[in-house]
Amino acid sequence: MADTGPDLEPEDRRRVVLKDVAALAGVSVKTVSNVVNGYVHVTPATRARVEAAIRELNYRPNLSARNLRQGRSGVIALAVPELDIPYFAELARLVVAAAEERSLTVLVDQTGGDRAREQLVAEGIRAHLIDGLIFSPLALTGEDLAARTDDTPMVLLGERIHHGPADHVVVRNVEAAREATLHLARLGRRRVAAIGAQDHPAAGTARLRLAGYREALAAAGLPADDGLVAPVAAYHRADGARAMARLLDRADPPDAVFCFNDLLALGALRTLLERGVDVPGDIAVAGFDDIEDGRYATPTLTTVAPDKEQLARRAVELLAERMAGAAPAAREIHVPHRLVVRESTAGRPARPAPDPAAAGRTS
Amino acid sequence: MADTGPDLEPEDRRRVVLKDVAALAGVSVKTVSNVVNGYVHVTPATRARVEAAIRELNYRPNLSARNLRQGRSGVIALAVPELDIPYFAELARLVVAAAEERSLTVLVDQTGGDRAREQLVAEGIRAHLIDGLIFSPLALTGEDLAARTDDTPMVLLGERIHHGPADHVVVRNVEAAREATLHLARLGRRRVAAIGAQDHPAAGTARLRLAGYREALAAAGLPADDGLVAPVAAYHRADGARAMARLLDRADPPDAVFCFNDLLALGALRTLLERGVDVPGDIAVAGFDDIEDGRYATPTLTTVAPDKEQLARRAVELLAERMAGAAPAAREIHVPHRLVVRESTAGRPARPAPDPAAAGRTS
CATH class of the missing domain: 3.40.50.2300 (Response regulator)
Incomplete structure (x- = not known):
């Protein structure tokens, strides 16, 4: 099957373009573009095929230029206080899995619950890197977040902030x-x-x-x-x-x-x-x-x-909606629990x- | 102290430049630039002062342009198989701490030990996001990594690959x-x-x-x-x-x-x-x-x-050297252990x- 790819001489490889990847993967250029841009609505099977073609051809998208043009990185951030608190580690795994279903990569940021670092996260000082933020703040207040000027879509996790300015997924x-x-x-x-x-x-x-x-x-x-x-x-x-x-x-x-x-x-x-x-x-x-x-x-x-799986899944879902441009009033979603x-x-x-x-x- | 900052009218705020931040923080423009670019050699105290000034003035560096120009994001990736294996969670916390001392942000990537995902990590398909990679592969072999064409600096963690093509920090x-x-x-x-x-x-x-x-x-x-x-x-x-x-x-x-x-x-x-x-x-x-x-x-x-702390610290140290342009032959560093x-x-x-x-x- 790999033999059906474009017959490129080694010296041509640096000029591989989207069209070559599409031909090898047997999909449209638009689909390759969707995979490269980390957009949703690509099935895992198609995505795997495109990624295999990308690897085989050693295709390297011009990502910095693309980011400037399209403002998408395909990356969302998950900011939690401590990764070696098992609750957050389990949650991180579940968020990574839920995001993967939407072809989103998760950047995990450990704030240490430190106010200054949380403020940096909220203010999107690394907003050029990410399309959206799932945030479990410890030190920031609802007022802090209401005063946020960064417009990166954000979903809050956990019980710190109530009736805040953003979507919020929480247990009772x-x-x-x-x-x-x-x-x-x-x-x-x-x-x-x-x-x-x-x-x-x-x-x-x-x-x-x-x-x-x-x-x-x-x-x-x-x-x-x-x-x-x-x-x-x-x-x-x-x-x-x-x-x-x-x-x-x-x-x-x-x-x-x-x-x-x-x-x-x-x-x-x-x-x-x-x-x-x-x-x-x-x-x-x-x-x-x-x-x-x-x-x-x-x-x-x-x-x-x-229900940590639902916590993760709902957070990614709400965030993806905002990233796609939806702008409803801030929502508070309760997930079930049991003793x-x-x-x-x-x-x-x-x-x-x-x-x-x-x-x-x-x- | 905050009153000594530049006296900006609200409508001027969108034009805040590096110089304004430097004036408010009482440091040189070069120092502000170092903080914004995530370079090393900025003391934590200075960094905190600059970040406070950045927040106060709501300064937003033009990061995408900067990345194109300088090729630096101030972000390194840590790719591990599973975040909710406590060993990797503890290691992630220590890598975040060691990187923070060098003003580097860590992006944690969970590969699931999956060969295709590890290949994507190694091939730097998200190289535009990161300056360097600390990688604990499960599925890839030394041959896979030797065939890597991406030139993002990389340090390997753990015992998977020996005598491989990259710096390697490992326990005996x-x-x-x-x-x-x-x-x-x-x-x-x-x-x-x-x-x-x-x-x-x-x-x-x-x-x-x-x-x-x-x-x-x-x-x-x-x-x-x-x-x-x-x-x-x-x-x-x-x-x-x-x-x-x-x-x-x-x-x-x-x-x-x-x-x-x-x-x-x-x-x-x-x-x-x-x-x-x-x-x-x-x-x-x-x-x-x-x-x-x-x-x-x-x-x-x-x-x-x-010695997990040394494992993390040495990995960040070797990576920082490579990111600064050093190019010695691949090194294998053993960290101590005790029963x-x-x-x-x-x-x-x-x-x-x-x-x-x-x-x-x-x-």
């Missing part, structure tokens, strides 16, 4: 946190602690999940004890481990803990197991995010599972009792 | 795997299994770590039993869990397991704990990578810790005995 944090806490109360636990409170102004997630926790305590008729609300500097395992140690050192330690993310919960679990505390016998533990680690932890971790109950609250399933039939014919 | 895999396996043998284990063998042609890591494992068995005078070498389709937790289950189902299960990465080991641990096997009492487990999960697992995971012994092979430290002095004065 208050409801989800309430469900997780109610689950602990329904196990009969009476001293339900929370790990993950933060009081700096950018702590949107923390505030919403704390509100859900408090609503659940009230609904369950449990007293709110601020001593059981553990603040943390960040949402890493080490923060959860330290916060759990402080709770255990209290005169009246909790009998259950709702952690505002799974990393905090995994850190808390480690402290509990080190101190010889039985989970869930003495203390039941629930997290939030449903990262893979929690499914393999011992005990496995009860958690709130946001996944595992061993850290439900306990280990009893090991199957020895099968009496196998115990020998004489019994 | 054979030695590291041998050390981990010898550690298990020195605990007195006699049936040391390996999880992570792969026999497709691109399985560089697997081949090298298997070689180290076999060298260690020979050095320890242990027989090589191919039945104890468990192949896996991929290096995720689920693969490790399944492989461990198969090993346990053998008539003669192992008394130790060296897993070729930590995710495999964490999956294996989960299977062992589900089956009620004591770790390390019955089976000792070691991994490779030293990801954070292993430090919080129960038991904590013994592992080979490559970190934790509970999965050494057992839990005995809990401190009750302090006799605290037991009461009467005793």
Whole structure:
């Protein structure tokens, strides 16, 4: 099949043009152009064929000139606080996959949650590189984003900004946190602690999940004890481990803990197991995010599972609409979540009792 | 301080030029240009000042024109197989940090280890976007890379390609795997299994770590039993869990397991704990990578810790040299590693005995 391509002498190769690629791939020049420009509406099979022809002919589009002319790079940015927080890494993989279906390449930008870097991202100082932005800000406020002058299409992910100036895809944090806490109360636990409170102004997630926790305590008729609300500097395992140690050192330690993310919960679990505390016998533990680690932890971790695939897919979809020129008012899309109950609250399933039939014919 | 800036009327703002930014930041035009162009040799403090001035004045460099003129974007790409493998996520964070010290932005590209996508990355089809490439290929061979026609500077990470056509930063895999396996043998284990063998042609890591494992068995005078070498389709937790289950189902299960990465080991641990096997009492487990999960697992995971920070720093350093025009022969840089012994092979430290002095004065 490769032999059907244009019969080019080596010295002609530097002059390969779009038409040669189209001939080899057996598609129209317009289709090759669509692939090169990263436009949607090219099937994966066609795209693969065109890319194979591009490689075979060593075709190199004059991209800088094209960018100036058409203002498209086929690249979108995903800006997240930290790539080695598994929640964001999983989300990044899903965004890359959803974007790929539209022939878009994803540039992943790690902001560190730093205000200055987030401002740079929002202000599009690298706007020449990207056609659109999916942004999960930590430090910026809705006012910051409303004051944005860059007009690169943008979709917000996560709970930081509400009623902001841009499309926004988010999980229902208050409801989800309430469900997780109610689950602990329904196990009969009476001293339900929370790990993950933060009081700096950018702590949107923390505030919403704390509100859900408090609503659940009230609904369950449990007293709110601020001593059981553990603040943390960040949402890493080490923060959860330290916060759990402080709770255990209290005169009246909790009998259950709702952690505002799974990393905090995994850190808390480690402290509990080190101190010889039985989970869930003495203390039941629930997290939030449903990262893979929690499914393999011992005990496995009860958690709130946001529909991350839908989160990624909807974000890319809304962004693609804006990039195609649609300009509806800012939309707020909620994706579903569910509580996944595992061993850290439900306990280990009893090991199957020895099968009496196998115990020998004489019994 | 902000009041000392140029006194611009709003309608003049669209004409802000480099000179205005320099005046407000109190630096030379050349320095502003260096920041805008992402060049090295700008201190973080100066860079922050210039960026603040850029934001305040809403200066927007004419980047597309600049790129055509100077051929620099200030962006490097990091192409890795999977972002939600914690090893690559941690590496990405470290590369972002090392690049930031040189005022370089990192574009993270997830290839999925797919040959066609890796070929696109190597062939620089998006070369207009980036000044350099740090690449951890899975599917491409050294021949593929030698045939590369794109001249974007490139540094390879990881063990896939050896004696290849580009700078290469790598850990000593054979030695590291041998050390981990010898550690298990020195605990007195006699049936040391390996999880992570792969026999497709691109399985560089697997081949090298298997070689180290076999060298260690020979050095320890242990027989090589191919039945104890468990192949896996991929290096995720689920693969490790399944492989461990198969090993346990053998008539003669192992008394130790060296897993070729930590995710495999964490999956294996989960299977062992589900089956009620004591770790390390019955089976000792070691991994490779030293990801954070292993430090919080129960038991904590013994592992080979490559110096990931140096891996990232050296890769960025070599790339920056090439981007600055240096053209030495391809270099192969080895970064250090160490074996970190934790509970999965050494057992839990005995809990401190009750302090006799605290037991009461009467005793």
